[in-house]
Amino acid sequence: MTTPNHHPAPAVLSDYVSGALRPAFATVVAAHLESCPHCRAAVQTLEALGGAMIEDLAPVSLSEGRIEQAMAALDQAGPEVEAHAVTADRIPFGPERWLAPGMSIRKAKVGNGEDLLYLLRLPAGQKTVPHGHVGTEFTTVLKGAYVDGEGRFAAGDFCEMSNDIEHQPHVDRGGECLCLIASEKPMRQFTRLGRFVHMITGV
Amino acid sequence: MIAQALSYETVQSRRIERQGRRSARVILRVVGETAVIAEAEPVEDACALMLRITQARDKAAFRALFQMLAPKVKAYLIRHGAPPAQAEDLAQETLLTVWRKAEYFDPRKASVAAWVFTIARNLRIDALRRERSAMSYALSVLEPDQAPDNPEIESSTAEREGRVRDAMQSLPREQLEVIRLSFYSDKAHAEIAHELSLPLGTVKSRLRLALARLRGMVGDLA
The missing domain is CATH 1.10.10.10 (Winged helix-like DNA-binding domain superfamily/Winged helix DNA-binding domain)
Structure with a gap:
């Protein structure tokens, strides 16, 4: 697999590493990292920085007996921590909902559900009409490719959209396009479905 | 004394001069599978402690690492708004995770501090936001990479840590x-x-x- 050409801004990677990204957005970044050695290396550097930042802090003593408590816990089994890489099929998606021919959406609930995380499937050759965005939106292409004014976005590529940006993606003729998208929740639920209808029909 | 199988060098780095706390640092190069026995004076390097934990499940090494890092992790969590009691719980849990997941520590990829940072961050997100961060961070924290069978821990981790610090200062x-x-x-x-x-x-x-x-x-x- 070729490495991606479109990457998150360093500020986004820094937010990811510091823990400031909300989970839906962090997940889309993680999906990009899965196929991007370049950004994985950047993340490691930022994590090293995080380690140095922790070491630089003035220590705050723990209360008496804490260390003995910890020592006593060493032989107990801890809670299971899942150790796996992020892959799209690990995300708890809901059922696939049909939007239009060849076009569907699968929503996932992550975190407190304050943001939307979903898989959007677009058919080969799909043209959308120009559309803007509500708040910030992160996309990682999982399969296929689309082209818009910013270039061609293929598997692994990351795209950040914000309020003022309009684009008109055009899916490659070669095959369908599958995107993992995180976006801030619109004020009213139905406006999003309305937006998809708008993207296709222009209404 | 240092076991024969170990060669070591003392590095007077800029960082140490700056910190002034440690008069010298012993960097261990592990040859073969000999247990690491270090001269514990002065303060032992976190990486050496970590090696003793991964290779020998050495509880004394854990105690030393806990004393070294738990108060820093507590400080980090307080910075992030955790009440002191919760910061303490999470700091303890962070170090216990280090013990339990020691086999995932890969010194070629991260310093002990960097690894501890990612664990503390994830526990913080889980606890403070009541969310499971496993999904969005599993990749960077617990990547089940093939841990080296025969780890040759050169000075790389410590040196790299020093370089990060120098870069930060610059x-x-x-x-x-x-x-x-x-x-x-x-x-x-x-x-x-x-x-x-x-x-x-x-x-x-x-x-x-x-x-x-x-x-x-x-x-x-x-």
């Missing part, structure tokens, strides 16, 4: 300010821009320049 003040706000608070770069009354683009470019400089000085760790 950052222009305004870049360091943004970095510090990122790591010591729960704020995303957009909120930091707001807080500092700076245009978003300015904060983004400071982070971009800082990361470029870090990567230039530290080199890629992958």
